[in-house]
Amino acid sequence: MRGGRPAPATALALAVVLAACSASRIESGVFHSPKGYSVTIPDGGWRISPRGEADIELKRDAPPGGMLADATCKGRERSRTLSVLARHLTFGLTDRETLESDSHPVDGRPAEHRVVRGLVDGTPVTVEALVVQGERCIHDFLYVAPAANFEGGRKDFRAFVESLSRDER
Secondary structure (H helix, E strand, O other), X not given: OEOOEOOHHHHHHHHHHHHHHHOOEEEOOEEEOOOOEEEEOOOOOOEEOXXXXXXXXXXXXXXXXXXEEEEEOOOHHHHOOHHHHHHHOOOOOEEEEEEEEEEOOEOOEOEEEEEEEEEEOXXXXXXXXXXXXXXXXXXXXXXXXXXHHOHHHHHHHHHXXXXXXXXXX
């Protein structure tokens, strides 16, 4: 090593090790996020959607639906109320009707819950949104399905949310 900089081979090896340590992983049906939390992937046809921007996105064909989990550990979100953050998860819906709105703890942490029916590009959908205040992060959970099929995935979504736990690594 010269001038305090690692040799190219050493730098490459270090980058590979750091990437492996910070990557998400799935073990025995449990998604582990590098942000320090895990959730269990529900059975019943749910599969990981690889194109998502959230930490994990799941889709199912029958009955159709999608769900996601994402954590934000930096930025202004930590200073906003859970109610405001839950409302943000349903932006994009038109002709909105709030069906449920309540607060209840998840994994012993404060959480805000909404179920909203509305239209996305003219299609009727129902959205269940839950925001959980973690120690370091805000955890967002979202379930979306055609309005006629919404109840068919709700039990799976509840299990997905209730499986939230801190990874002890």
